[in-house]
Amino acid sequence: MAEAAPSEIDIAVIGGGIVGICVAAHLAEAARSVTMIDRTGICEETSSGNAAALAFSDILPLAHKGMLASVPKWLADPLGPLSIPPGYLPKLAPWLYRFWRAGSPKKFEASLAAQASLMKLAESAWMGLMERSGTRPMLHEDGSLELYQGEAEFRASLAGWAARDRFGIDYRHLAWDEIAAYQPGLSDSFSAATFVPGWKTVSDPKEFGKAIWSYAESKGATFVRGDVGLVLPRGENTTVQLRQGRTLMARHVVIAAGAWSHLLARQLGEKIPLETERGYNTTLPSGAFDIKRQLIFSGHGFVITPLATGIRVGGAVELGGITRPPNFQRSKAMLAKAKRFLPGLKTEGGREWMGFRPSLPDSLPVIGRSRGHANIFYAFGHGHLGLTQSAATGSMIRDLVLARDPSIDLSPFSAQRF
Incomplete structure (x- = not known):
């Protein structure tokens, strides 16, 4: 029996998470024919369970001085904000070396400036896409409240806020007696806080992502369920x-x-040092507590977010790759802390979850062309900022595909920076 001829398509977007969704939406708006490919569905994996933040003020690279100083203390606690399974450490060592080097003053400043420029574009890109897609009612503009236990923890945060000053980011430090007005019911262990008015959240990241996809579909984007095993350039096509056995022939591919x-990039001859921040959370029923805005417990590496579908308690980082089984003791540890910090929190009936955040050592994503393949584009590596930066990434991939100058x-x- 003769083998079926490959299906010919214009643009294949590999990955149905929020970044791929925004790429598809921007290209479909430009009247390009877009085919989304994902093994499970639209916004069903990591993008479904994030903390729902549009964190436009979060411009500090992870390898900033304050975090590097905390790493030894965190690693001593297997259920703390940062964990590395001992068996995974040898494989992780080259990435950790790059991460350490990213904290040098010169590299830090370059990453900070790049992240700030991307965040400025991200905010305008999201506001525009939400207006055009009719999803603006899913946006909550309540700001965030970052909480500190003790003077030392607050003082350690000041260098980061000073860096944000240089980019015009608005915030207000609060004394202990002002905190309750922003979030009643907190324990009295918090001596200071910082309110960031420009911080935003969405009502539920999975529902929001699916709504953006529905808009892309209305502009002509289509979906193919499948697990991509091979990306092979062949002349002007790929x-x-x-x-599952099906073959597509695409004029353009976005990974x-x-x-x-x-x-997939490795198949194209590019070695990109991407690691996986495995993030955990528990989503409690909506009546678990009256959360006014996203609460950030930076010293403990997790957040609490009010969603339309519940109260999400999650965060932390486990650098453990994509094949190890989840360790839901990490979810339970964060939930126990949340109960201490919000004594009235009802912790029954929660759903535990783990997702994979793609992370690069300098905290910057890869956005641009593949080396040597002008019609293959990269849009990945956003770490814990995928939702925040996805609309900006989508707009820039659109510009590259259409041969325009990006914003x-x-x-x-660039993937070639490594």
């Missing part, structure tokens, strides 16, 4: 082979497959 993206300098986000 073969996309699905593990937006999150924590799996570097495996900001893309050289800091």
Whole structure:
């Protein structure tokens, strides 16, 4: 029996998370024919369970001085904000070395400036896309409240806020007697806080992502369920082979497959040092507590977010790759802390979850063309800022596909920087 001829398509977007969704939406708006490919569905994996934040003020690279100083203390606690399974450490060592080097003053300043420029674009790109897609009612503009236990923890945060001053980010430090007005019911262990009025959240990240996809569909985007096993350039086109047996022939390919993206880039001859921040959370029923806005417990590495679908308690980082089984003791540890910090919190009936955040050592994503393949584009590696930066990424990939100049300098986000 003769083998079926490959299906010919214009643009294949590999990955149905929020970054791929925004890429598809922007290209579909430009009247391009877009086919989304994902193994499970639209916004069903990591993008479904994030903390729902549009964190436009979160411009500090993870390798900033304050975090590096805390790493030894955190690693001593297997259920703390940062964990590395001992068996994974040898494989992780080269990435950790790059991460350490990213904290040098010169590299830090370059990453900070690049992140600030991307965040400025991200905010305008999201506001525009929400207006055009009719999803603005899903946006909550309540700000965030970052909480500190003790003077030392507050003082350690000041260098980061000073860095934000240079980019015009608005915030207000609160004394202990002002905190209750922003979030009643907190324990009295918090001596100071910082309110960030420009911080935003969405009503539920999974519902929000699906709503953006519905808009992309209304502009002509289509979906194919499949697990991409091979990306093979062939002249001016690229073969996309699905593990299920189907073959697509695409004129343009966008790799937006999150924590799996570097495996596809490796097929193209590019070694990109992507690691996986495995994030955990528990989503409690909506009546668990009256949360006024996203609460950030920076010293403990987690947040609490009010959603339309419940109260989400999650965060922390486990650098453990994509194959190890989840350790839901980490979810339970955060939930226990949340109960201490909000004594009235009802912790029954929660749903535990783990997702994979694609992370690069300098905290900047990869956005741009593949080396040597002008019609293959990268859009991945956003770490814990995928939702925040996805609309900006989508707009820039659109510009590259249409041979326009992107809105900001893309050289800091090039895959070739490594």
